[in-house]
Amino acid sequence: MDKDFVDELNELLGDRFSDSESVRSNYSKGEDIFDPVLPLGVAFPNTTEEISEILKICNNFKIPVVPFGAGTSLEGQVVGIKEGISISLENLNKIIEVNKDDFDCRVQASVTRIQLNNYLKDQGVFFPIDPGADASIGGMCATSASGTMAVRYGTMRTNVLGFTIVLPTGEIIKTGGRSKKTSSGYNLTGLFIGSEGTLGIITEIQLRLNPIPESIISGICHFKSLDDAVNSAKEIIQFGVPIARIELLNADQMEISINFSNLSDLQVSPTLFFEFHGTEKGNIESIENCKEISEGNDGFKFKWSKDFKERNKLWKARHDVYWSVKALKANARVYATDACVPITNLAECIRFAEKEIQDLSLKAPIIGHVGDGNFHVTVLYDPQNKEDFKIIRNFSDKLVKKTLDLGGTVTGEHGIGLNKKEYLLLEHPTSLNLMKSLKKTIDPNNIMNPGKIFD
Ligand SMILES: Cc1cc2nc3c(=O)[nH]c(=O)nc-3n(C[C@H](O)[C@H](O)[C@H](O)COP(=O)(O)OP(=O)(O)OC[C@H]3O[C@@H](n4cnc5c(N)ncnc54)[C@H](O)[C@@H]3O)c2cc1C
Structure with missing residues (x-):
């Protein structure tokens, strides 16, 4: 590291700039599929003004910078840059x-x-x-x-x-x-x-x-087939039911979650989780509508509850699906796809993904924020096995192509990071140049998280 650069950062931050290996390793990656890359050092600013001074120094020495929030991103966004520093924002917590x-x-x-x-x-x-x-x-x-x-x-x-x-x-x-x-x-x-x-x-x-809504009620319904569950979600949205959450878990994911989260009263079959926010009267009406639509699509065991504990248990299980998949195998990684399509094309897109998963014999449960047409296939794999990764990437490439053919986007919510750069080009061939010129205008020395989103 350039001595003058380090001296300037030390003068500004004292021991809030660290180049110790253990600190650097804590800021070397997020919750992604990439190998960690240790930055040269990590800065811990306390104020906007200190960040301004740090960026002036980095810009002057042309040292790349990776901003680091909570490090939960899934696409390699906070993977360190070995000739750069990471800036942890953890002290800006008010x-x-x-x-x-x-x-x-x-x-x-x-x-x-x-x-x-x-x-x-x-x-x-x-x-x-x-x-x-x-x-x-x-x-x-x-x-x-x-x-x-x-x-x-x-x-x-x-x-x-x-x-x-x-x-x-x-x-x-x-x-x-x-x-x-x-x-x-x-x-x-x-x-x-x-x-x-x-x-x-x-x-x-x-x-x-x-x-905060006066009343919050959650519900759950099992289905015979994934198609039935997806069609119910589509109809609930098209009917205009004011639903606050509508989440899909396929049978594979239900089995994993039942074991991981002790959901003994639930069944291994495609399932929708619902939540309703509003007045109690309005919520009950919405529940009745959802029940009718779901049962019209062969939904069964429709249950709902106002109970806070029961509701929390259900949503904690939903939020733990990523960890439940990861826990299936020690040292495994999870490759999460992030297709999002117009809701009328969702069933076709999920059917395509399911068939590919079966043809390739992948361990790959499906979950979805189906009210938005967004779903994730979470593929478990051993990072040491490069052949397995090639198969998964090939699956991901095909799903991206199908998603774009169906009028969707390559990422509904996880972003591009390092993992989806090629996909961004597929989705936005005509506007990528404008994105690059905006980047050049704002960041002429290319110090801000270079190599992420596009090269
Ligand atoms: C179990 C699990 C479930 C998840 N489920 C979802 C989900 O349902 N929906 C969803 O959208 N995401 C989900 N994610 C992904 C993740 O939580 C989001 O991407 C989140 O927005 C990342 O926030 P973070 O603070 O962890 O950011 P980080 O991972 O620290 O950073 C993410 C990116 O933001 C940049 N950055 C961070 N802070 C700043 C800042 N202050 N200024 C400028 N740039 C900054 C970083 O440089 C990096 O490029 C999930 C992740 C996990 C682990």
Whole structure:
């Protein structure tokens, strides 16, 4: 590492810049399929102004930077860069203000969604985006995360009002504001959502909030076939039932989850999990509609519950599906696909994936945020077995092609990172050049997370 570079960082941060091997190894990868890459060092800034100074130094010495939130991303977004540093945002963990009557709040980048909701719960409001993992809000913006509640409340794209951002040159800018809508100039807030740390570092976020619903009820229904379950989900959406969550687990995933999460009263068959938010009267009406539609598609054992404990057990099992698959084999990795298609094409896309899985004899359960047309095939594999990986990648390539043919996107919510760069080109052949020129304009020395999203 250049001595002058290290001296400048040490002078700015003291022992909040570390080059110890154990620290570097903690920031060498996320929850992804890649081998770890240790950065040269890790910086732990306390403020936006310190981040600005760090980026000025890095830009001056042309040292690459990887912003690091909670490290839960799945596509290699935070894999270290060996000639660069990682910047951990963990000290930016304060909730700055809550305007509960306007349903908005401002937080620092490293506040996690669970931390925020614990803080908000006595004020009658909540932040609805729920990617399962306890991700940081900054990381969720940078990957344009969504998850189980997007069908009702939208994604990060719909729930962020504005940012404070440090650009690669060290310049600090503010985008957006507190108002619910704006026509004021280019949508720079939107540009940074999904930018995966390649354009700058988000330090503060203005978020939309929602009232905590008067009544929350969850439900579950088994189906004879996956097609029946997917068709029910499609009809429930088309019927306009105001559903807050509608999640699919195929029979394989149900078997794994029943064993992992002790769900002894459930059955190994394709299953939909539901959640309803609203008034009790409205929820009961929605439940009746869902039951009728599901039973019309050969759904059986439709159950619902208001009980908080039962509801939590069910959703914890849903959120644990990734870990339940990973736990099947020591030292295995999970390759998660992220197809998202218009809902009328969902059944065809899932059928295609299922047939390929069977033909290739893969261990690959399917889960889906089916209300959004989004599903994941989670393929378990041994990273030492390169042949297995080739087969999985080939499967993923075919599924991506099918997804695009069906009018979908290569990633509904996980982002591009290192893993889906070729797929981005397939999806956006005509706009990739514009993306690259925007990157060049904002980050002329290419220091921000280079090599992620595109080369
Ligand atoms: C079990 C499990 C389930 C998951 N389920 C879902 C799901 O349902 N839906 C979903 O959307 N995702 C899901 N994910 C993926 C993951 O949680 C999201 O991608 C999340 O948004 C990442 O946030 P993070 O704080 O961990 O970011 P990190 O992994 O730390 O970083 C992700 C990217 O954001 C950049 N970044 C981080 N912070 C900042 C910042 N402040 N400024 C600029 N760039 C920054 C990083 O450089 C990197 O490119 C799941 C992950 C796991 C492990």
